Amino acid sequence: MSTSALVAAAAPAASDPRLIAAALIGIGLIVLLITKVKLHPFLSLTLGAVAVGAIAGMPLADTLDSYGKGVGATVASVGTLIALGAVLGRLLADSGGADQIVDTIVGRASTRALPWAMALVGALIGLPMFFEIGLVLLIPVILLVSRRSGLPLMRVGIPALAGLSVMHGLVPPHPGPLVAVAALKADLGITLGLGVLVAIPTVIIAGPLFSRYAARWVPVQAPDLFVSRSEADAGHRVSDGPGTLAAEAATQTRRPSFGATLFTVLLPVVLMLGKALADIFLPKADGTRVVLDFLGTPLVALMLAVLVAMVTLGRGAGLTREGIAKSVEQSFPPIAGILLIVAAGGGFKQVLVDTGIGDIIAKAVAGNGASPLLLAWVVAVLIRLATGSATVATITASGILAPVAAGLSPTHTSLLVLAIGAGSLFFSHVNDAGFWLVKEYFKVDVVQNVKTWSVMETLISVVGIVLVLLLGLVL
Numbered sequence: 001m002s003t004s005a006l007v008a009a010a011a012p013a014a015s016d017p018r019l020i021a022a023a024l025i026g027i028g029l030i031v032l033l034i035t036k037v038k039l040h041p042f043l044s045l046t047l048g049a050v051a052v053g054a055i056a057g058m059p060l061a062d063t064l065d066s067y068g069k070g071v072g073a074t075v076a077s078v079g080t081l082i083a084l085g086a087v088l089g090r091l092l093a094d095s096g097g098a099d100q101i102v103d104t105i106v107g108r109a110s111t112r113a114l115p116w117a118m119a120l121v122g123a124l125i126g127l128p129m130f131f132e133i134g135l136v137l138l139i140p141v142i143l144l145v146s147r148r149s150g151l152p153l154m155r156v157g158i159p160a161l162a163g164l165s166v167m168h169g170l171v172p173p174h175p176g177p178l179v180a181v182a183a184l185k186a187d188l189g190i191t192l193g194l195g196v197l198v199a200i201p202t203v204i205i206a207g208p209l210f211s212r213y214a215a216r217w218v219p220v221q222a223p224d225l226f227v228s229r230s231e232a233d234a235g236h237r238v239s240d241g242p243g244t245l246a247a248e249a250a251t252q253t254r255r256p257s258f259g260a261t262l263f264t265v266l267l268p269v270v271l272m273l274g275k276a277l278a279d280i281f282l283p284k285a286d287g288t289r290v291v292l293d294f295l296g297t298p299l300v301a302l303m304l305a306v307l308v309a310m311v312t313l314g315r316g317a318g319l320t321r322e323g324i325a326k327s328v329e330q331s332f333p334p335i336a337g338i339l340l341i342v343a344a345g346g347g348f349k350q351v352l353v354d355t356g357i358g359d360i361i362a363k364a365v366a367g368n369g370a371s372p373l374l375l376a377w378v379v380a381v382l383i384r385l386a387t388g389s390a391t392v393a394t395i396t397a398s399g400i401l402a403p404v405a406a407g408l409s410p411t412h413t414s415l416l417v418l419a420i421g422a423g424s425l426f427f428s429h430v431n432d433a434g435f436w437l438v439k440e441y442f443k444v445d446v447v448q449n450v451k452t453w454s455v456m457e458t459l460i461s462v463v464g465i466v467l468v469l470l471l472g473l474v475l
Contacts, residue, residue, distance in 0.1 A: 022056040041341045078342055095317035182384070194418060214451070352399050380422075384426050
């Protein structure tokens, strides 16, 4: 039986409680396997997909076919983009381009403006990088800036982490938003534009503004990590003005220029936004629109950015061809796990669709008048709290809400992506790897980390959904 036939067969049984039970048991099984059994999310999502198909009455062979179809479609649409983003992020790190962005922005900021500068640093570093990679890059900078400026750790660290986290949850080309865009068939350009629109005030509120209170609640200084003896000795000094921090933090290696680095990081964003604007304002037959549509296709935009980065970042930092090739090669192993999780999430989503469970959810939402945006946020919040993974929350919620998106306008479909992304960041706690990374790097206890990091993540989630709902009213 084909997958289309499966959907047709399931449609008349839209009220069948068996399908509802299949969805609830499948999602519950995934949560249980991840949280209690500590099974890898890839395996958990795969077993959850098989369980959903079996309980829904789908033949095992058809369940596996449906799962395989979802995996293949997701890898084709999202996996390649994740791989290209990883290469770009690795080149940015290995070339010293990330350091150049940090030193230039922070070095030009006064002590009072440092929290705002750190929020900008976090956002720019977070734009092309995965959260964990961005965090590892940012932590030494946060600690160094805190020591040398004399500002409390949380006054500097929270803004940077807010910029990083918001980019991770709301703005493509990060894995979560990309999966949601693919699952909901949203327009990437519109999603990117609205994501940036939501991200800016969210970073401001959860970053520089909240950091004032976080620094009072947890008045700690930066621990002596990632520093040489000379840097530790310099830790008591306060910045004497623009350029001091940059000069002291600079290394002796050659780096690409700030302009070239910024151009490379923003290139795919500009190309994708250009495509979105061309689709809105130019007729289909217009030659400019045809060119921008091609260049702004995510695969093309990221591929061009990677090729440009090999020149502006790789050669700009004096790397040889062998050095650039090694950097590219080393970018792939760290993302193997996330690629498998994303692929399994696509398979799980496809099983939900092919069993007809998605149709039930869509009709239920349409029938009770609930806001799809608020529902998407709540679903993502619940999965985030249960599993601790923002990516798993985004993947699973996108699969559940995919049929709902079919009846929405392109703008509201993109807002649905952002609602899920905002929900996926809600209240990071002890089952989230990010919680422990921040705790250990900052050398704070669990309660202090909840007062700062966890509250910051919750602020991002709540402010994000409020802004998404407001945009839903006016767009």
